[in-house]
Amino acid sequence: xxxxxxxxxxxxxxxxxxxxxxxxxxxxxxxxxxxxxxxxxxxxxxxxxxxxxxxxxxxxxxxxxxxxxxxxxxxxxxxxxxxxxxxxxxxxxxxxxxxxxxxxxxxxxxxxxxxxxxxxxxxxxxxxxxxxxxxxxxxxxxxxxxxxxxxxxxxxxxxxxxxxxxxxxxxxxxxxxxxxxxxxxxxxxxxxxxxxxxxxxxxxxxxxxxxxxxxxxxxxxxxxxxxxxxxxxxxxxxxxxxxxxxxxxxxxxxxxxxxxxxxxxxxxxxxxxxxxxxxxxxxxxxxxxxxxxxxxxxxxxxxxxxxxxxxxxxxxxxxxxxxxxxxxxxxxxxxxxxxxxxxxxxxxxxxxxxxxxxxxxxxxxxxxxxxxxxxxxxxxxxxxxxxxxxxxxxxxxxxx
Amino acid sequence: xxxxxxxxxxxxxxxxxxxxxxxxxxxxxxxxxxxxxxxxxxxxxxxxxxxxxxxxxxxxxxxxxxxxxxxxxxxxxxxxxxxxxxxxxxxxxxxxxxxxxxxxxxxxxxxxxxxxxxxxxxxxxxxxxxxxxxxxxxxxxxxxxxxxxxxxxxxxxxxxxxxxxxxxxxxxxxxxxxxxxxxxxxxxxxxxxxxxxxxxxxxxxxxxxxxxxxxxxxxxxxxxxxxxxxxxxxxxxxxxxxxxx
Numbered sequence: 001x002x003x004x005x006x007x008x009x010x011x012x013x014x015x016x017x018x019x020x021x022x023x024x025x026x027x028x029x030x031x032x033x034x035x036x037x038x039x040x041x042x043x044x045x046x047x048x049x050x051x052x053x054x055x056x057x058x059x060x061x062x063x064x065x066x067x068x069x070x071x072x073x074x075x076x077x078x079x080x081x082x083x084x085x086x087x088x089x090x091x092x093x094x095x096x097x098x099x100x101x102x103x104x105x106x107x108x109x110x111x112x113x114x115x116x117x118x119x120x121x122x123x124x125x126x127x128x129x130x131x132x133x134x135x136x137x138x139x140x141x142x143x144x145x146x147x148x149x150x151x152x153x154x155x156x157x158x159x160x161x162x163x164x165x166x167x168x169x170x171x172x173x174x175x176x177x178x179x180x181x182x183x184x185x186x187x188x189x190x191x192x193x194x195x196x197x198x199x200x201x202x203x204x205x206x207x208x209x210x211x212x213x214x215x216x217x218x219x220x221x222x223x224x225x226x227x228x229x230x231x232x233x234x235x236x237x238x239x240x241x242x243x244x245x246x247x248x249x250x251x252x253x254x255x256x257x258x259x260x261x262x263x264x265x266x267x268x269x270x271x272x273x274x275x276x277x278x279x280x281x282x283x284x285x286x287x288x289x290x291x292x293x294x295x296x297x298x299x300x301x302x303x304x305x306x307x308x309x310x311x312x313x314x315x316x317x318x319x320x321x322x323x324x325x326x327x328x329x330x331x332x333x334x335x336x337x338x339x340x341x342x343x344x345x346x347x348x349x350x351x352x353x354x355x356x357x358x359x360x361x362x363x364x365x366x367x368x369x370x371x372x373x374x375x376x377x378x379x380x381x382x383x384x385x386x387x388x389x390x391x392x393x394x395x396x397x398x399x400x
Numbered sequence: 401x402x403x404x405x406x407x408x409x410x411x412x413x414x415x416x417x418x419x420x421x422x423x424x425x426x427x428x429x430x431x432x433x434x435x436x437x438x439x440x441x442x443x444x445x446x447x448x449x450x451x452x453x454x455x456x457x458x459x460x461x462x463x464x465x466x467x468x469x470x471x472x473x474x475x476x477x478x479x480x481x482x483x484x485x486x487x488x489x490x491x492x493x494x495x496x497x498x499x500x501x502x503x504x505x506x507x508x509x510x511x512x513x514x515x516x517x518x519x520x521x522x523x524x525x526x527x528x529x530x531x532x533x534x535x536x537x538x539x540x541x542x543x544x545x546x547x548x549x550x551x552x553x554x555x556x557x558x559x560x561x562x563x564x565x566x567x568x569x570x571x572x573x574x575x576x577x578x579x580x581x582x583x584x585x586x587x588x589x590x591x592x593x594x595x596x597x598x599x600x601x602x603x604x605x606x607x608x609x610x611x612x613x614x615x616x617x618x619x620x621x622x623x624x625x626x627x628x629x630x631x632x633x634x635x636x637x638x639x640x641x642x643x644x645x
Contacts, residue, residue: 029440029441029443029444030443030444030447030448031443031444031447032443032447033447040447042447053423054447054448054449057449
């Protein structure tokens, strides 16, 4: 068995071909919300978007949010998701006060940092393998309104990126960079640096930006291909921008949530997403090599994201977020070529002592996984014997 | 802020609709048979913004209990702005065919109990001179069909009762809303195989919420059922009795 939330993991971490998936979206009730303290208890199938709908009008925000709000609380815990504010707030697991874990033998445990703390640390980032999270209690954080005061700065090199990260670290809560992974040679490492803070109340209209029609069907071929993406990237990089503006949080955090089925743009063969983290010392060198490899392989990468993680010790045994630099790239699936490229990226990541993010992964090898997550054997001993996943079977060879 | 009584509040469609009421900040009284589930749903609605949410346990077939329930509504909410009647069971048609007692019990649950309650509510609302009575019927009431005519009978009875009530109460400024869902994926239909025609409780709940706020007398949801049932109703009986539906 494996719990299945809203299925926003990119690869097979939420799939279980040899077994059953438990549709956890039925666990979609709020249990209690204290609007004075921001403590929220809800069932694990509640989406972050639903939490924001309820809590933001009362002045509370999700403490850590990934690039989509359409993930369940259970999924956020199981992948220990991170966001643009990792350098400040750490990962999602750092803001979970407790949860109830249900095992296939019927036992139920309340887990927190002080009670069943081993189960707590195993389940955060534990990819759903320790059991089903029935409900969780979260500490939301205060926010004056739906606006984000956001600034976008062009940078021409990785050095400039790291410098911008360094100076923005203390004054900005949300920091991320879009990087042009098609730019090679002298232009390698150019991109757009985005930083922001919550805007004062009333800074933006509470109405969310209008959603587009979405992608109604899968085109017979990928629309994401090199010549088009090069032109797009070049224009996007050069597009004139106002120095600082207030925008709605949905436009700042969840631009893709507004394009239903955006993944269809990659055509019937789909795409791979590759996200890795490399330690601080290796950061600049490894990122440069990864970008060089991606640009050389001629694989159009749609959206590439670069961020410096903060100095927070991981919340769970298998947490991906850790001190270092993280780079995320998309690659249209061109078969063996793409897989070979991803293997090459693995080598660069491993030689730098880094790790590849399971929530995005569909193909990493057991070697890559065990190097990135040395505590996996500890998790294996806490895995529910009735639970497994495609990913776990692939990277550990263990399963039913 | 409206004061809304929901009968059959543990139903998936009622819960989905109630979430919209909660977001609107309405005051609710949830009525149902299951005393354990009602408070869980109440907690959820409270967190989502309902002004206050009360619960009351009652079985529609316990006609004497209707009075106590309406008193609870009066003390909890005061005068009602809306009532949503959403309870129901899905009779096992084949079993009913073998068992007249079961057939009559299903008709009680799905039609007569509701009609008894509506009789009292109609008088109250007529006196009030305002408000909305919304009842979840079904497309099944549009024409008796081989596969579910016991259920269809109950819903057809409701439809006719509501049509007469609508005509009467319109003069008093009271709205009577008949909601006719088609196939909906809920615990009640768990054993059915689902296809593209099936709606989710969320879709139906959204539609009911909109209908209760806006206009409309008889609402088919999703909309295309109005046309499907029109065709089914227009089939000549000669043909209809030959097919299996």
